Amino acid sequence: MLPFEEKLAVIESFPELQRKNVSLGRVNFHYEESSFDKKIVVYHLHPNGNGFVYTGHLPGYDSDDRGLTNIRDYSADDLRSLIHSSIDSLSSDGKSSATGDGQEERWLGPDNHTLVLIYENELWNVYTGLNLEASFESYEEAKEYMQEEGFHRL
Incomplete structure (x- = not known):
């Protein structure tokens, strides 16, 4: 598992994301240019290394009922790829967001x-x-x- 600092470095390498500190040392990252009401890409990244990435518009990910995928055991490359895909899915014009076609x-x-x-x-x-x-x-x-x-x- 990547430590919090390394996950944070990967996430902060995306200039389109804005950091928002929340309670208990956790951090959210918002994508303000989202084509959808959903703007949070990284949710509750915790100092213990746990956290979530929004994958609600992406097929093939194990997500909860809010569309969040746990990133506790993700490598740096996998995390980077997941965040990139999440941002892309939120950048959609809405024509293919239901199926993800065209990714x-x-x-x-x-x-x-x-x-x-x-x-x-x-x-x-x-x-x-x-x-x-x-x-x-x-x-x-x-x-x-x-x-x-x-x-x-x-």
Whole structure:
């Protein structure tokens, strides 16, 4: 588990987020440019390292009834990726927010080979250029595949 200070450094690397201190040493981070009423991206980051990220518009995450995913055991890279996806989902014009269609990530691998991961038609598809390489039912499966193949998210 990343300590509080490291999680805070990752979160603060997003200039579009505004820090809001709350009770008991906890910290929230707001995305004021959100296209939705929801503005909190990071909720109750606690000095013990526990906290939550809003994933209510993102498929494939284990979230509670408020759309929050616990980040206690997230690595720095996974946390960065999750926050980026959360901000992207809140930046949507609302046309695809219900399904998340159109979400796209670029992954870099061995020999600087780039793959693109796109959520479309309720599947996570991996493309090499215009060619479909693989399809997965969840983001977690796609991410695991990419990591096993030696790729990391850009």
